[in-house]
């Protein structure tokens with residue numbers, strides 16, 4: 453224990469994970485029960501490509517007391533209502549996974565059951581399901597406004613996230629953390645000393661030895677402590693998610709800024725497009741089993757909307773998660789804990805979840821309880837497993853058979869948990885809700901319908917409703933969404949207002 457019996461927390465790594473962790477620990481404990489030191493190496497640098505997020509990031513920022521307008525200005529952020537998927541179910545398809553609901557429950561039954569009932573027999577005058585989601589209608593019209601508080605208003609049926617410059621966000625959090633007492637040490641960790649199945653100290657290249665009570669491994673793909681020293685083990689998922697590399701390149705903005713991220717399927721992977729205020733982030737995630745890096749690079753450059761602003765940079769990765777993410781006095785957070793490709797922008801959210809769990813289970817008085825580590829490992833494993841299933845759904849539910857990659861993806865054996873989820877949806881349009889797992893039924897609905905999985909049957913209670921009644925409900929919801937979206941400013945106008953208020 454440190455001075456005044458404070459827990460000495462050593463965070464190794466200063467990427468997004470390291471600074472999110474240090475900022476939260478500083479806000480929660482520093483100055484009272486803990487002293488926080490962060491070690492990072494400028495020479496090694498960060499991955500620095502995590503730019504698209506999910507709505508939970510807003511609650512992370514709010515917990516730290518971060519002012520949204522200040523954050524948007526300093527990280528060049530834009531607003532995000534969902535992700536557009538192009539060419540996934542079939543070439544030419546486009547659907548949006550929105551951050552919000554489709555319609556609203558009617559007598560305890562999901563709205564989409566009424567839409568299915570209304571649209572049966574291919575009724576031509578029934579609006580598409582996406583017309584019944586305000587965030588989709590607004591996104592397609594390039595409009596954005598924060599949701600309303602009134603739960604009866606259609607304007608309260610959605611949430612939003614941000615797209616931001618990851619480097620600027622880490623710098624922002626660094627300022628925040630240092631202002632609250634976090635001590636930053638620049639240096640390369642060269643050796644790790646172990647004790648009692650955990651970590652006793654780290655040694656830097658310059659010879660400095662740093663002791664701690666609790667070590668947080670935020671060292672990225674290197675996983676210096678959790679794997680390098682403690683050999684946690686890695687569960688490999690590359691048989692379900694074979695993409696193992698990405699080219700990333702920024703490009704100049706062209707036209708209006710879209711309030712959504714785009715993921716376009718390619719011949720052996722997919723391409724992201726993330727609009728920020730000052731540039732667009734682009735990347736091509738691909739499988740080296742099915743294409744070669746040169747071709748993947750050319751495909752990315754050929755499909756940029758604006759001029760490339762730098763040379764493309766290639767990153768390699770391995771999909772899966774650490775078998776244990778907390779061992780002894782060492783907790784892995786961020787890329788050191790596992791990696792799932794950024795198709796649904798989940799990595800930063802998994803960092804946030806791990807930090808929340810660490811704070812909840814924080815060793816009181818510095819005493820580590822193995823039951824806390826077991827609970828952390830159980831909960832985080834489940835979160836990773838559920839994200840994995842959701843990502844695999846995008847690949848397996850496809851009619852594409854135009855390349856060896858897609859033929860492999862549509863015929864591979866699936867995780868049993870995903871097979872069950874798809875079967876329940878295909879049979880009767882049911883998505884089970886669960887306590888843990890970030891994706892709510894509306895997300896599964898969006899992707900299942902978007903990837904052309906249509907339920908065989910309508911819920912029997914809805915099936916006995918007169919079709920005209922279901923059609924009237926669908927028409928009313930679509931009209932309300934249209935009206936609410938038309939009343940919103942454009943995304944560009946909303947951003948301009950925030951910038952002007954500086």
Ligand SMILES: Cc1cc2nc3c(=O)[nH]c(=O)nc-3n(C[C@H](O)[C@H](O)[C@H](O)COP(=O)(O)OP(=O)(O)OC[C@H]3O[C@@H](n4cnc5c(N)ncnc54)[C@H](O)[C@@H]3O)c2cc1C
Pocket residue numbers: 464465466467468469470491492493494496497498499500501502503504505618639640641642670671672673674676698700735767769785786787788794797798799800801
């Ligand atoms: C292609 C790609 C696209 C992505 N897109 C998204 C996205 O859109 N949304 C999203 O949520 N996430 C995304 N991610 C994930 C996201 O980038 C990471 O989750 C996030 O950046 C956190 O990384 P990290 O802090 O764990 O690791 P890193 O950024 O790699 O940081 C590691 C830190 O450890 C330090 N370090 C390493 N070794 C040593 C040593 N020996 N001594 C001292 N310091 C050391 C480094 O200097 C660095 O500071 C993407 C990832 C990839 C690969």
